[in-house]
Amino acid sequence: MYFVTPRQLIFPGDVVATADSKVEGPVYLDNGRYRSLVVGLVEFRDDGVVIVPLEGVYKPKKGDLVVGYVTDVLATGWEVDVKSFMPAYLPVGEALHKHVDLETTPLTTFLNIGDVVVAKVKDVDLTDEYPIILTLKEDRVGKVESGTVVEIAPVKVPRVIGKKGSMLNTLMELGCDIVVGQNGRIWIRCKDAHDEVFLASIIRKIEAESHVMGLTDRVKAEIENYKRTKQQAAV
């Protein structure tokens, strides 16, 4: 039995449903009832209710794609800031495909402090000094050489992707490369620098208005409008 209505705003401690219901998201069980842990929105899906938080930090999960900044070069790897409350570590073995002799090659030849990497979360182990282990041995990951990184709140990432990637497909119409990190950092690269600035502003708009209905349509309209004015300027 559910005690909530679709798209309702919910607060910490509010009852969501009885224990036999299917509830996902930040909730906890108290006396046979699911209660919310956050300020969020209630979404009804085919298989139950999902609580979508409106604020919050990035909680790393195994397999997440993230955009990180190298913050330190250590003896056998790099410390990476992935906008979480825990530090992440990228070992040499996970960064390079070939073997290197660490005694003769300084690690800074591959990655240095301030470099941006797109990486996958290989493992999360809370008992480790570096709980997040990253890897570059995957498709579509590696060091970032050009483009722009836009930072948004990590809880807004599902909005930028949209249902079955609908929002992301809309953004792709500009013909730019987009990598959405689960940690709220989005790397974009366009052929035209003006497109990059516009795309960044659209992503910020999605972040600010994520909980207002009809967002995809508004974004679609703005992108079309932008493309039209650009075409007219070219003529």
Added chain:
Amino acid sequence: MKKSPVPLLQNGLRADGRAPDQMREVNIAVGVVSNADGSAVVSYGLTTAVAAVYGPREAHPRHLALPDRGIMRVRYHMAPFSTKDERKSPTPSRREIEISKVLREALEPAVVLEQYPRSRIDVFIEILQADGSTRVASLTAASLALADAGIYMRDLVIGVSVGLVENTVVLDLNGLEDQYGEGDLPVGYMPNLRRFTLLQLDGAWTREKFLEAVGLAVKGAEYVYQKARDALKNKYMSIAEEIYGR
């Protein structure tokens, strides 16, 4: 004990014209400090508290971090200009350090710290204007700021004070009643779970008066809780209004 310059209770009304079971005007706003991850300003009458939450972030120094849960640091501080008569020294006093600890312990049951191992949550509370009940206004502000930061909480914690004035139980003490009243009972209450996280008491109370006071505190907390929900709702509704118009 010194006598109050004005009568605290006259014809069933208090010095500021309130009934004994009446709160002062409660004003709450969420998301007021844009640098912070979450923030709130709460005022009970003239008493105004601002809370700003940072984190969870990596715990420094590292040796303070706990492997199985996060740590929370709370700083309660009164601005030098917050008091009525003498300027308050900006140095944290013994009282402020104690209230910081008391507030941390009142918030900890609500915050799911096990979700944030090896990290730290900082809560800063600044009293802009003090007129009694500052610690409970701070508690409400801090819990709203934590919720605004998206930190997992079992419930909001609402602070209200009750006091004893001329042997009458009164809700939400102001500065005058705090100073000259016979008793003071600050309460932290989780309205959904119906649990207390803070219960302090001074003065001499009979068992009956104490029970009456706790009941009144719950009533007051539920009133403030509605205001708190409205404030949180407001933050998100205002963005929707901007887009669709009123």
